[in-house]
Amino acid sequence: MAPLPTAYDVATRAGVSQSAVSRAFTPGASIAPATRQRIEKAAAELGYRPNNIARSLITRQSRIIGVVAGYLENQFYPQLVQALSHAFQMEGYRLLLFTNPPGGGDPVVEDMLNYRVDAVILASVMLSSHFAEECRAAGIPVLLLNRKTDSPTVSSVTGDNDGGARAIANYLLAMGHRRFGYVAGLESSSTSRDREAAYRAVLEPQGMEVVRAVGHYDFAGAKMATRALLASGQAPDAIFYANDHMAMAGLEVARFEFGLAPGRDLSIVGFDNVAAAAWSSFDLTTYSQPIDRMVPVVVRATLEQMASPQAEPVRAVVEGGLIVRSSSRGPSLRG
């Protein structure tokens, strides 16, 4: 295996110094057009490409962002990762992807600190306080996506859990529902807790009770939760799920196992507005988390934190909107 050509090889061939080669490949550097041409020619002939590893070692910037994502079977996250990937590529950053290991440990996640990633983005995964501390010590900004934390050094970008859940509750009330259900994601999830709290904050003062079950952010789990809710003596006729992924599972259980017609016999509402929510099979009422609006916020916050690590952490909430579809009782069916 012939070793890859280095800047030194290019320099020799072009009859310039090695630093000239470096300059030729550095966007802002001052170099004569003629010199650059000679270098580019030599580089092309040799098949030279700058070694980003060596560059990172000295600039102390990897231009790599570590992303940890879980729940990739929930369409929301792949969409998010894809959008992040594009957006960061535009800014000259690449993503080092870690998926939430089934074992759940973060030893493997810590590994990304060894790569000196410039920032860490955690998409809906637990942040161990230990890991947060390590990142702070290493001066690496941490950004939580779709989850919050108590840690004061960590930024977060979330959808409007509070406003969204309230909008849903008010809408369901207005449609005449009186028996409400909630299917939580995980008890440990701030997102699920926030949505439930806001939902209850609207309903309970009106004297409404909310029955609940836990779906573990999982399709099968949400089906079981739905069965538990619908089989009970006082089954709810309006169920709000902590996300669309679970709501689709619930809709299937209601329709195919209980023979109920969503939108007539009961209302089913999700959260996220994933692509599949708009498919005819579901036509799911939901509150959107607009990825195209969230991603620029994430990118800006990340760049900002990288530029000045001691800046105040960002706590952004991106508003969505209630999207009424036929899985819920519509105005025309009121009463």
Add this chain to the structure above:
Amino acid sequence: MAPLPTAYDVATRAGVSQSAVSRAFTPGASIAPATRQRIEKAAAELGYRPNNIARSLITRQSRIIGVVAGYLENQFYPQLVQALSHAFQMEGYRLLLFTNPPGGGDPVVEDMLNYRVDAVILASVMLSSHFAEECRAAGIPVLLLNRKTDSPTVSSVTGDNDGGARAIANYLLAMGHRRFGYVAGLESSSTSRDREAAYRAVLEPQGMEVVRAVGHYDFAGAKMATRALLASGQAPDAIFYANDHMAMAGLEVARFEFGLAPGRDLSIVGFDNVAAAAWSSFDLTTYSQPIDRMVPVVVRATLEQMASPQAEPVRAVVEGGLIVRSSSRGPSLRG
């Protein structure tokens, strides 16, 4: 910002040489247990972590694998990426993720060569021959997932497109169908072409005609393709889609726009067996591409190619199986 501690700092504090520190963090290295302990203690106190960038520079191994994936809205790919991520993490590799840019250019993809990735995995994206050549020159193994190529230096792992499409064709024939449709992914996709060819290879010798349309591997595109097929004078009563993602779109069009009952009025068949294919709303007949069996093959092939770059490229075909569900006419409904 205090700079991160280096191996040298740890050495000073532990009263050893810097190389001793290196050895303490190198699995196989020969070092006295007592020395290692002292070093580990000093490292912990300082919050030291080895710099993988510096290590990579000298070992000439990044232990990073570049992955390019597209079509993340098709559930198959996130599932695949997730499985790859886990499997490679077990082997001590991380994934640098590139998503297929909307613009489609590979300049950004070439960027990953600058990171000296140890291998490149292309999941259902076009391989430009230029890029393949660059990788070969750089000695970086390239592995195509779910796509083939003519390039003799490139390995590939695919599902059993030929066997699967034949199984589907034979099954549909046996169920008494006589008017067949095919919805292609992209004309340029080897996978779509292979599936179509095998499907026709079974049907045409039996005197069957196959009408076709192109769905561009896209949900909306597949809906349009389906409309075109079903609205034509001699509409097919059995349609095979190049993948499940498009088949689900087709099923929705048939059911909600044409009022047809899949499994009775027509048969709809996909390919992949994604999780959603098993959902009650679709209950889609399909031929599986078993991710849990494909991934180990991919990992093994990648490790092999990295170990000996001049080894023969791997061309693996992973068998799946026909999964009959209610979206197609079953034996009991024959005739």
Add this chain to the structure above:
DNA sequence: CTGAAAGCGCTAACAG
């Protein structure tokens, strides 16, 4: 088993 020395390929002052 341990330390000294020599770089990996590149960027970043600093002169010229």
Add this chain to the structure above:
DNA sequence: CTGTTAGCGCTTTCAG
């Protein structure tokens, strides 16, 4: 604008 000079933080001979 260009070349020279130092390293970035680590692994790896090579002696001892």
